[in-house]
Amino acid sequence: MAMRPLLLLPEMLLLVGGLVALLGGSFLPRARQWVARAVAAAALVAAAVTAAFGMVGSGQTAFDGTFAVDTATGVARIVAALGTLIVLALASDEIAGSPRESETYALLLLATTGVLILAGAADLLVLAVGFLLASVPLYGLIGIDRTPRGAEAVMKTYLLGALFGILLLLGVTILYGVAGTTAYGELTSGLEAAPVGAVAVGVVGVLAGLMFKAGGVPGHFWVPDAAQGAGGAVAAYLTTVPKIGAVVAAYRLMATLPGTVSWPLLIAVLAVASMTLGNLAAYWQTDPRRLLGWSTVSQVGYLLVPVAVAGRSDLALPALLLYLTGYTVTNLAAFAVTTAFPDRRDLDSYRGMGRARPWLGASLVVALLGLVGTPPTVVFVGKLTTTAAVWDGGHAWLAVVVFVNTVASLFYYLRWIAPVYGRRESAEPPTRGVTPAAWSARTAVLTAALSLALGIGAGGLWATFSV
């Protein structure tokens, strides 16, 4: 066992990038804050590139086996870094020249660092550190606009985060107490002989913390409020990137648990609850961002499906990574459309948008139908493979539940699509929000195209993910 700190180069790059953005931003005049954005973007690109190089070769561990650098970590690093890069593009329209611009970039990078640590954590204590590092910057980000809604959202998020953080630490403590170790490598054998009740309580505690991070039931209450109350770029970030770390962490933890506790059932229940509740709550939302917020709760449910068969189907891990990649791209595309029209906070205000802005309209359709899981978008391939994995792992019923929920979700996505191509009722042109924000509009088209391209090229992705 060795330290091998260089294996954590992407995380270090992000951390340093965040600090440089923070400090440098303090010395930059308001009009030249874009330099901080450039630094952040450079750090993210560098992290993604080093992560890609890190994927060459077989899995390794760093810091005495407490941090795993394998395919899952590599994919999570690349997807999280590039996802944050996309968020930076959305932020270019929204917060350029705003009072707390460089602070936002610094917090985004620090939170991403936390997400990556969550994704690679192979030790319960590292997991706890990752959780805190990923959570604390988010509180600042949600409230950074200082709007009333933002204040409410940050309060809710903070209180829930504190509660679920305590649950996570409690769970870690119990598991450590009964297993005598926190390292995943020894946890399996350590927990095998431990009393089942204690193990179950510990696992539930840790999972609850991760569900807060992922935004799934039971830790989902903050998601719709934060999605609605925070700025557009921040909303896009916190409904997308933290999930990457949390779900991969859940997968790793579940794969190490012994068969004495029926954790697959627990995960399946959480998955079903997330997807069903998220879908039902999204039904009658009128604010597109709040609707997307609930939709991301349901997406966590789909993301948990392959976790339920962790280690029981060869398809599970690549399917999970594929779904995560697809979800990140597609969800960001949908949010990019909302940041392109920051003033349109009502589904009906999108009426006629598809005719006035055909490319953006098409991007929104691709993104929303993508979230439903329509081929050939990459989320479809993700959904197909995750359900195949869970069926392969012996839970065919969960696959059926996924598809029932998919039908249910179609309705509210269509509630948004319908006005986009609907006829304008009044002849007068709308007075505001006519011209979309340039960066967001380009990002929306790009991410929507990426969602299609990755779906068509899913074979290559799969080959990379199943190494």
Added chain:
Amino acid sequence: VNVLSLIVFLPLAAALALVALPRLGDATARVAWVAVAAVDLALVVVVWLRYESPGSGSLAFEEQAEWIPGVNSSYHVGVDGLSLPLIAMTAVIFLACAVYALRETDRPRVQAALFLFLQSVSMGLFVAADLILFFLFFDLSIVGMYFVIAGWGHNDAGRSALKFFLYTFLGSLALLVGFIGLYIAAEPHTFDMVDLADQTPLAGSSMGGGLVLAAILVGLAVKTPTVPFHTWLPPAHTDAPAIGSAVLAGVLLKMGTYGFVRIAMPMLPEAWRAWAWVIVVVGIVSIVYGALVALAQTDFKRMVAYTSVNHMGYIVLAVGAAGIVADGTAQARAVAVTGAVTQMVSHGLITGALFLLAGVLRERAGTYDMASYGGLAGPAPRFAALFAIGAFASLGLPGLSGFIAEFQIFTGSIAAAPVTAVALVGILLTAALFLRALQQIFTGETRGRSVGFGDLRRAEVWAIGPLLALSLLIGVLPRPLLDVIEPAAEVAVELVGR
């Protein structure tokens, strides 16, 4: 480049070009649409002329390329006697729609792009030899048709489109559940249709096979549609634009029935035989119920929509009867399957024509209500003539394609299961309702909306006429078509008898 891939992707490429070049004028877009549809049809004719029956377990003009090798799904296309006639019918219908839309004024460039996209999707579905590829096109056909109805429909189009989308999407996901079931049961796991038909996974597991077949049947039954899953169809047709209805009825409904013969029968023969009687009963109920409800309609387009339920019922009856295996009935069951495929082609041509004629009614006089017309034969003789041919074809008059199809369906089905003769009452009812419609709209004194009704224009004659001419051609000279279908039907019956 494989000619089938060219047939599939040529319209899509043209659609992208139309979208990407907004400076193309409306006139150019209309003509470009007709030209691309004509080229696609020409390619299909080339395939037809060079086609030779590939025999059991293989496909002609086959092409296979890696797509998602990790889950054994590939871009695999090919044709046989079941798919080739449908590809040809699809190309004809889309060309007819392009010609009909030459006078379109509502965003013709976007409409042309959307229909070209739908054409690619439909062609792709009929040549697909991989379940995921099939599903991809199946789903995209729903998306495309949603935008056709919502964007160019009338009355309550938004609502009808939503109902159509939700309902058929539900069906498509049921289908996907079934596909995943087949994939998991196959050893090694695969989505390849040829492999799956060869393997017949789930053979020997009546429970698993039954459930997977149920999922697939529900999915296909929604799309077809059969009773009791047909309720999305009448509003969708009533509010869709004329060419949208023609494509929906002519092409999209066939995706359901095609799935029966392409997927359900060869891949799950044991379950199919076990459930054959249920399928037969659903077919008979669809036939009789569709005809009875059609008889009660006063709206012409709604009436044609319900006759589609009736006509699809014949196909379901035939494929169901093909699963009632008994010694010495193999030939009869092959006749039934041949009739079913012929009916798919025939119904596409005839109903496509009837919906385009209904579009003329609305365009000229603003209503489909049959009672608003009377004596229309006077001012619009060409319209009356084509309408009469369409009506007679649809009710199964000898000499037209409907007769060839339904005659074979009943010959085969009654030989396999005599009780299916009760469905003959459906033919009587459709005859009655079409004759009544003819009488109501065309005979008597010219009155109501018929006054000042402009006769068919040249583009309309050239769109509708060829469809009916082909129906007549098949009715008089069925051999070229049947020669293609029969070997494939025999293979299908052989596969389901395993």
